[in-house]
Amino acid sequence: MTEPKIAAHLPVAPPIPLYPRDAGGRFGPGNPGRTPGSKNRVRRERLAAVQELFPRAIEVLTERLDAGDIGAAKMVLDACLPARGRTVDFDGDVSPEAIESALADGAITPTEAAQVASALKSVREVSDLEALTKRLEAIESALSST
Numbered sequence: 001m002t003e004p005k006i007a008a009h010l011p012v013a014p015p016i017p018l019y020p021r022d023a024g025g026r027f028g029p030g031n032p033g034r035t036p037g038s039k040n041r042v043r044r045e046r047l048a049a050v051q052e053l054f055p056r057a058i059e060v061l062t063e064r065l066d067a068g069d070i071g072a073a074k075m076v077l078d079a080c081l082p083a084r085g086r087t088v089d090f091d092g093d094v095s096p097e098a099i100e101s102a103l104a105d106g107a108i109t110p111t112e113a114a115q116v117a118s119a120l121k122s123v124r125e126v127s128d129l130e131a132l133t134k135r136l137e138a139i140e141s142a143l144s145s146t
Contacts, residue, residue: 006072088112 008118020028027033040046074123081087090098096117103113132146 086112088116090116096120 020031022028061072061076065076088102090102094116098115099108099116099120103110104107108116
């Protein structure tokens with residue numbers, strides 16, 4: 001039995017890249033790549049197609065809601081309501097005392113009270129920062145006029 005002859009393989013040069021990159025894979029000089037945040041043509045076309053379907057989708061959803069479709073109602077509620085917890089209403093009075101009173105009455109849970117208090121603290125910090133900025137501007141204008 002004779003052994004098959006194996007053809008000698010010649011080394012093949014790697015293809016020359018159309019857009020040269022450096023050793024780290026980054027685009028080379030003169031080729032910055034796509035602008036950050038830009039969308040390619042296929043993505044733009046798909047987005048336009050979905051946007052064209054939007055009015056029809058709303059019509060179908062409305063029809064299904066009118067027909068009493070529970071799945072459609074669930075979809076709308078899931079999209080409209082907060083993902084976690086529930087909406088807490090303080091009738092315009094969001095003060096530490098109102099939070100404490102609602103917690104004592106059992107209207108909100110301790111976790112909800114902590115979340116509302118944290119949000120209130122953040123709002124107050126922003127408000128204080130704005131007041132300090134106005135005071136600083138007034139002082140700077142008084143100093144520059146003298």
